[in-house]
Amino acid sequence: MPRGLAALIGVLAVGAALGAGHVVAGLVSPSSSPYLAVGDTVIRFSPQWLTEFAKTTFGTADKPVLLGGMAVVIALVAAAAGIASRRNPGPGVAVVVVLGVLGFLAVLFVPVFAPLDLVAPLASLLAGVLVFRFLHGLALRTYAAAAAGPSGGPAVSRRGVLIGSSAAVGVGALAAGAGGLFLGRGIEDSRAQVTARLAALTGVQRAPAIPAGADYAAELGTTRFVTPNPDFYRIDVALRIPTRSAADWRLRIHGMVDNEMTLTFDDLLRRPLVEKTITMMCVSNEVGGPLISTANFIGVSLRDILLEAGVRPGAQQVFTTSIDGWTAGTPTDVIMEPGRHALLAVGMNGEALPPEHGFPVRMVVPGLYGFVSATKWIADMELTTFDARQPYWLQRGWAQQAPIKTQSRIDSPRGFSTVPAGKVAIAGIAWSQPTGISKVEVRMDGGPWRVADLATEVSGDTWRMWRTEFDLAPGSHTVQTRATDRNGRTQTEMRADPIPDGATGWPATIFNVS
CATH class of the missing domain: 2.60.40.650 (Immunoglobulin-like)
Structure with missing residues (x-):
């Protein structure tokens, strides 16, 4: 078959595999998308210099750049596999299988793996092989008939079937990928419910109004004192924002405590809620840089929760894990300072936390850079020692203690x-x-x-x-x-x-x- 068609078949087959894996992940387990799992693996094992280069060069666009670069590389590999299979489907099938196995392994070794996560990469592998063999066989039959018979006969109709099938596969792959994204957007219903509940709550200790003399924005057009949610800086390693509803959220508190606890979202809302105006900053911020913002956070005192759990002597850090497996280690003595105002936050600037900023619950500890204090999508909290557990960024050369500098x-x-x-x-x-x-x-x-x-x-x-x-x-x-x-x-x-x-x-x- 012609080189162009062979390359297209390879790209369509791999596209169908990625789309199938993405839509099945959206139905079963959003974190199990093979495409995103490979991207997460790249992030986890990237050398520190490359990570910093991406953050400083592309800022918050580093994730789209990574995903786009992966798409280009995968498309080139798929096209080459198709060209190598102009007469025999073997090379193309082998490449599809290898890519599928890589996606399978990436999902298998994610930090929060569950057996159900294997459904999406298996569906991806199966779809890729079946689509490649179907299109490849149809193409060979079409061009063999064209070479053997008079033009305008059955070969023409087969060519039409080939074109239609290729188009259908392409559209199907795009639709499947879009469907996987759409399935993850249902979290907005849960956010709307939380926002309504926060607005209806009485007895919340509200933050004082920002004094008129605290902000020069109206006069000089400079930074507003409170940063609107869409403008609040975002730095994390999540290629796909975790999508867990408030009703399904749980936080386990364990380790060096007298009373292990498991909190639900309703448990938090039944506790005294306080609103604090807090400035947060990323440790990657260069001198004079933009990675700093201020918001009104509503939440529950983390100190009060830990007092209830009973922190045992020697518990040096609060080791937290997010829904997507990211970890942070916060000094226990800082959280336990009476005036520190560390929060398990559920709201931000008068509404539920935005998905990209930790919905349904995140940590906020004033005075510490975010990589040691601001776990988004928090799911687990272990009281432990610094020697026992090493969080994500400490393993990559960053500091254990990170107070914000003047x-x-x-x-x-x-x-x-x-x-x-x-x-x-x-x-x-x-x-x-x-x-x-x-x-x-x-x-x-x-x-x-x-x-x-x-x-x-x-x-x-x-x-x-x-x-x-x-x-x-x-x-x-x-x-x-x-x-x-x-x-x-x-x-x-x-x-x-x-x-x-x-x-x-x-x-x-x-x-x-x-």
Whole structure:
């Protein structure tokens, strides 16, 4: 058969396999999609330098880039397999089987494997082999008939059947993949129910309203104090957002405790709920970077839950596992600080947690970088020692202890922007959780430091806005900042990369005045 048709048959067969696996996973176990399981395996075993390159280069688009790159590679392999099978289906079937086995193994070794997860990769393998053999056999019969008989006879009708079958397989593969995605979207019904329940609850200890003087956004167009949910930064390793309804959620608390507990979502809502305004930050944030946001979180005091469980002496870390198998280790003594406000959060900015931010329940611990404190889609909590269990990022070279460092950021003017000559407003944010910010200094073009005006403080758990003005002549200018916390510790000038425990240095912005 022609090379182009042979390549198309290979691509269609593998596409049908991926689509079948995806739709069966949507019906049986969303985490068992072979395609996504292979992507998760790539993430788990990628070297640290490659992981950081992806995060810094592509930001929150790193997952689509990975999945797109996988699709290209798989399509090329499938096309090559088809071309190698122009006369004999053996090579193509072998490649489909090998890809199927790789998907099977990827699912088998996911951190949260269950026997039912094998249904999707088996369906994927079976669909791929059957579709390849069917299309390959039909193509060979069509072109053999065309070579042996007069044109316009049965070969023409067979060619029409071949084209129609190929088109049907292609459409079916796309529909199956889309169906798998659609099946995972039913979680929105559960979210809507949770949002309604949170709105109807009485007795919730609400966070104080944000003072008018805490936010310069209306005046200067800078960062809003509370980040809208769609704009809240997202960094995680989940290729597919876990889809578990609130009704099906469970949290097991065990290990070095006196009373093992298993909590349901209703158990949480029957407890005293508190709303806290909290700034969260990713340890991968570069100096002056965007991976920091603030929200009003509603949840249950994690300290109170652990007091009820009875933490035994020597329990150094709260080792948490998410629904998709990601793990974090949070220092127990930090969570147990009376004023730390660590939460098992169920709501964010007046609604249920968005799926990408941990629905139905996540951890939030102010003052610690997210990789040691902010487990999304939390499903298990074990009190243990640091030696006994090593969480996901600690295994990859990151720190065990990761308190958020005193930092600042320049939001206005933007880098390489042009502003009119005269008085130029310089503004931004600073943070030092849970201590709070006492001073921000700004200097222009390496000159003397000038103390900036600070916005009204909301709490030590949040960022603080700052602003000042400089009278500037036309030309290029460089502005720098540094912050000081309430204990008198000033942000260090020493530059350090995010790994292992957060970036340091003074942020600087270059802009033009005309």
